[in-house]
Amino acid sequence: MDSTAVFEASRSRLASLAYRLLGSAADAQDAVQDAFLRWQGAEVERIEVPEAWLTKVVTNLCLDRLRSARARHERAVGSWLPEPLLDGDPMLGPADTAEQRESVSLAVLLLLERLSPNERAVYVLxxxxxxxxxxxxxxxxxxxxxxxxxxxxxxxxxxxxxxxGEVDPESARRIVEEFLAAAGSGRVERLVALLTDDATAVSDRAGLSDAILEFSTPEKLAAIFRAGFKPTEAKRRIIGGSPQIHLAFVNGDPAMLAVFEGDVVGMVAFTVAGDKIAFACGIGAPHRLGRLTAAWREREPGEPLIASW
Structure with missing residues (x-):
């Protein structure tokens, strides 16, 4: 097997490692490509265990990115969110154990931001x-x-x-349908009943702001959700029309996708504890949804939860 084939045999695993470390598919691809260039410049015939060598290189390339002044600034000012991936995306990597599935959820990727680079690397590895x-x-x-x-x-x-915790597809559909019904009802108490007492949420305000908003307390979340999910002509004008609302799994968690003419124009993923929502992550910025949209276009979406929002 030639050296390029050796690298390509590890590319998918390296990409899923880099994604977990960086939280960005685009950055992960860049790190893997940088590793490939280093591999091409190395005396590969003297490398006894290519997988170990490549893992070390990719890990340390990712840590260099996390430690860079630019990355620290971008993440510190509150403008960063993980890039969501549709379940089935190979960059999500291994999903055989509960730990592997949990490590790639949007909630955990956000939690990993609070760790030092070395803590993050040890946890992922x-x-x-x-x-x-x-x-x-x-x-x-x-x-x-x-x-x-x-x-x-x-x-x-x-x-x-x-x-x-983990949610089966049937339970996910029920929770998302209940959420949509409660958000559309205009009654805050219906939404509060679906949230855990310590529920939190983050949002990029449908991509309309660089600042990431964080919300806590069920009452505040319910008010935000009610306002955000109420259809209005102004929202339709921004989107260009009335999107469909689909159920999907994103980074292992149930999610609602707003889809208009094949593009995912908004997404809300839920972390579920028992039968209640403990965390929600809302993303609408196009630059964060590009890979998810590309994957969605390759799917047979099935019937939407809402045909015209």
Missing amino acids: REAFSYSHAEIAQILDITEASSQQHGHRAKRRVADAHRG
């Missing part, structure tokens, strides 16, 4: 790719004890903040 702490220590050039400490802190902080 350990939880999503099952590397041992000895292997992670070699990848990050740290001691095994440091890897264990980073991993323990990261896992505890994620567990303390993440309250979601």
Whole structure:
């Protein structure tokens, strides 16, 4: 097998690793391409374990990006959200275990932003790719004890903040339909009843603002949802018409997609705890929805929840 074929055999895994570390499909692709250039310039015949070499290179390229002054500024000013991916996208990577599926949810990707780059890397390598702490220590050039400490802190902080669980398609559809009915009813109490007591949400205001808005308390969330999901002529003018509302799974969580003429013009993904919504992430900026739209266009969407919003 030639060197290019060796790299291509690992490309999908490397991309899913980079996506978990960076939260952006576009940035992940750039990191993998940079790794390919380094691979081409290396004496590959002297590399005993190509997978380990490539994992180390991609991980450290991603950490360099996370530590860069530009990246720190962009993420610190509150203008960053993960890039959502439609379930089935190969960049979501391994999904055999609950830990692997959880590690790529939008809620967890946002939580990982609160970790140091090393904590984030240890969490992803350990939880999503099952590397041992000895292997992670070699990848990050740290001691095994440091890897264990980073991993323990990261896992505890994620567990303390993440309250979601897995949802089957039937339950997801019921929860989303109830949400739509409650949001359209104009009655805040119906929405509050669907939310956990400590529910939170983030939104890019349908892409109309660079600032990411964060909401807490069920009452505040319910008021925002009621206003946001009430159809108006002004909203239709911005979109260009009346979108359909579809149920989908995005990053493993149930989501509503607003689709107009084949384009996903808005998305809200839900983290569900029991039978209530614990977290919602609303995204409408076109630059965050491009890959999701491309994947959606390749699907047979099925009947919408709402044919004309």
